[in-house]
Amino acid sequence: xxxIFRAGIVSLPKGQREAAAxxxxxxxxxxxxxxxxxxxxxxxxxxxxQLVTILKETSLGFIIGYTELLRSGRVAxxxxxxxxxxxxYTLIAVIYLLVNISLSNLARRIDR
Numbered sequence: 001x002x003x004i005f006r007a008g009i010v011s012l013p014k015g016q017r018e019a020a021a022x023x024x025x026x027x028x029x030x031x032x033x034x035x036x037x038x039x040x041x042x043x044x045x046x047x048x049x050q051l052v053t054i055l056k057e058t059s060l061g062f063i064i065g066y067t068e069l070l071r072s073g074r075v076a077x078x079x080x081x082x083x084x085x086x087x088x089y090t091l092i093a094v095i096y097l098l099v100n101i102s103l104s105n106l107a108r109r110i111d112r
């Protein structure tokens with residue numbers, strides 16, 4: 001993620017930073033008011049793509065409740081009985097896929 005931020009800031013023309021200095025902005029003001037707003041538009045597709053990857057492969061799923069969803073499914077199977085294991089876990093997989101597909105579609109729309 002930090003590499004995406006760095007690349008976004010570095011990709012801006014030097015003239016942007018020089019123009020901000022010419023009108024008397026401090027370094028923090030230059031970043032906040034001039035560079036970051038422009039860089040965000042450049043970085044957004046890569047950031048969203050990286051967030052989709054993080055959701056799929058790391059513990060971000062735990063933060064948004066993926067683990068809780070699995071735990072709830074396990075509790076439901078224990079409560080309902082073993083014959084409902086496949087439908088419950090299939091539903092959980094469908095929910096997980098819908099979240100990922102939605103994020104991927106959002107990334108594609110923003111990229112356009």
